[in-house]
Amino acid sequence: MTCTTWHDSLTGRLYGEIGAEDDAALTAHLETCAGCRETLDEFQSVRALLRDDERDTPRVPRVVVLHDRSRFRPALLAASLLGAAVLAGAGAGAGYALGLGHSPTPAVIAAATPVTPGVSTEELVRREVDRRLAALQESRTIAAAEPSGERPVNASDLRAEFAKFERRLNGARATDLDYVLDQIAASEFRVGTRLGKTNQALRTVALANTPYLDEQ
């Protein structure tokens, strides 16, 4: 039989949440009370059994969701993907431009092109072509004034380069899309159900591996 007045002190002692004074009083009480001593021992055994079970806690299904509401529009995700693709493509474009040796300037323009959400890749490429053609016209005017030995670049050369540029861009975009689709598929696999079914409010899955954090 345990003395009810010592209940709080016993749980406090068990979990290390007891003041020094109460702790000393409990120690004195335990010396004279076999019932409370027994209770404390048994509670400690219960805790050990509970902790034993803790080692087998379930693995967490790693699904992270973005909510579908105005400030977290999927369009933003699409825009950032597009941004990544454009930058990757611009890198490739820069390579071509430098390789041609005519003028590195257009590559700088491409890298600095602002990414506008909602504008298609084709549209961005078209604008870039127009911009570079305009730049070409200018350099031709200069070239006419100071003729050099190099073969002049014509519009069809430039268009061919941009066709390659566009293929690279689409390739990068496809890679990004594949990555996102893989993440969705992997998450669905872990969860065991299609994400759309789990909760109608969930629209977009963002990924699961946050690189700088350890798995729980």
Add this chain to the structure above:
Amino acid sequence: MAMGECAAVTVPTDEDLLLALRGGHAASLGVLVARWEGPLFRFVSRLVDRPDDARDVCQETFLRILDKAEAFRDGARFSTWMYQIALNLCRDQTRKKRRWSRLLITGPSAGVETPRDHAAPETVATNPAAAYEHTERRGAVRRALSALPREQREVLLLKEYEGLKFREIADVLGVAESTVKSRMYAGLDAMRMSLASLGIQ
């Protein structure tokens, strides 16, 4: 891109992340989820009996956090708030599925099924008798936990597995600290008797 650029690494607190989330920085939720999905899933799993339900409750908890980020009280602790939301969702879930959960907790390894339930734990892998005893004991502990009155079980789980202080549990549950302590005592006492009746100590 300035590749060599390297900012000092600071680790934002949960509360910082919630404030950022409030301000529209959606990625903060990802970090909060990464930090808390493990503990939360463990906690919820022990309250709702079925892993599928636990998963739903966890997802719903994070969605509510996103939806109600504005309602977060300045100066409050994120984890306390999160456990509060999860606990309420668990209660709804249990209410809805009461009949089913009663049936489910009668199985030999009631509660949460883990992948390791199907494999002997490493420590006793070489000894089938020990493995059996270990599995039995774990099952008994889970049954005893499931059989506790809800109030006692909640306190016990928050304390034993989530490591919250009595004060924090009181905040999560919205009751006095003394109430938490007496529920804790009653829960441990019930566990002790229930395990003793099964010959486990």
